[in-house]
Amino acid sequence: MNTPATRRSRWSGPAWTAAAAVLALLTWQLATVQWGWVSTARFPAPAEVWAAFGQIAGEGYGNARWLEHVGRSVLLVTMGFVIASSVGVVLGLAMGASRRVEALVNPVFLILRPIPPLAWIPLAIVWLGLGDAAKIMVIFVAAFVPSVINSYAGVRQIDRPIFEAAAMLDVTGWRYWREVLVPGALPSIFTGLRLSLQASWTTLVAAELVGAVAGLGSILNQAAQDIYPAMILVGMASVAGCGWIMTQGLAWLERRVAPWKAH
């Protein structure tokens, strides 16, 4: 039987990934330099990107070196994400566990939910200016909603017999949270955390594009103003790389904390 799982594993070997990467690099090089299909004023050649990376890593670009930009963005995302997801998960679990809390909180939540995180950026700037506080506020808003929704859904997906067993064994209070709600909802909580983390990155980059002293978004902003395509690409690759590494980190954490959920 040709199930999706077996087909997938046969279809995506590391050799094919390497082949795709080499093919892409080769096409990129040929199209920009040899054949001149794409003007390097519009899209940089590989060598230019490498040079731009050397420049930002060594002497710096846009007020800071590459590591400082990355460090600042990662720090802000981590702070906003950790605060938002800790509050969000607790609130989501409480909403899942109690229909009263759900009824009380839901109206506010229903109003805030459709507003995209990026739409909070102007408000954050009016309130908190262009500094770090505004960025943490937007990241908070972005990361909060997915953690709440998925933690809530996670509790509601716990099998009924588990609740019945807990009730029969008189598991209440702190133990009820630690041994019933959290483990039961954990797979869904992690889905929420992954979405939260992605939203945090997108929002931070947007906020930094609107205005920032340093950070990945400010590389992009500065490079756009200087019309420096190679540096734009360095900025984009940095955004993608950091997002990828943090997602992998979360997946690692999930395997440690919830090993029973095959991934």
Add this chain to the structure above:
Amino acid sequence: MIGPALPRREFWRLTAAGAVGALALWTVAALSGITPRQFLPAPWEVVARLAQLMVEPFVGHTLPVHLASSLQRFGSGFLLAVAVGIPLGLAMAWFPVLDRLVTPLFEAVRFVAPIAWVPFAALWFGTGIGGPVLIIFAGAFPPVLINTYRGAHNVDRKYIEAAQMLGAGAFRSMTQVLLPAAVPSIVAGLRISAGLGWQSLVGAELIVASSGVGYLMVKGQAAVSTSTVMAGMIAIGIVGLLIDMALRRLQARIEQRRGL
């Protein structure tokens, strides 16, 4: 144990308490004078501002005109994502070589936040319509592609074999076997796409645009008019909700017709 659904009266009492409580908190904070009213307007001032923007132009247009130009951009980017994503997803499900080559590249590019395309959008298209469309495309494309691919990929093998036995070629197999089978998955993907696309558009308009509801908010921010910014947020939320409702109805209809 999570109790049974609350009695209707208690549910509504709590819901009302939550809504009124939040509004009261906001009102008290606004009236207390902790911050100037310009920074934190009272709820009714935001509603009044929203009503005013409906008829009175701000930075060139009234709110409905700004919304219309946002929606036009959104429509172009979203349709482009659909027009590229569905055929590519079907082709990837049909031709393994394409899948093997495209998937790693796609996975690499997917981690670039849509908004990070802004500098290239500005460089390639200036302030024309192309820039925002590129950014919406970057947001809306991945879910369409992924869901089309998954839907087509999971087609029951029997149908493909039957089609091949009856002499269907690649094109007919893709359009008449894979596509219909993938429709529920595609529509689910469209809802995610529309949400991400709408959000990316708002972000794009904050940076590169000279009309649209995102632009209105940036100008409101520059004028330190919090009520304008909040009115813009409400308008964005409502339109986003309407788009999602329309797609949800489409989804319900399709599922109903298929007896799902």
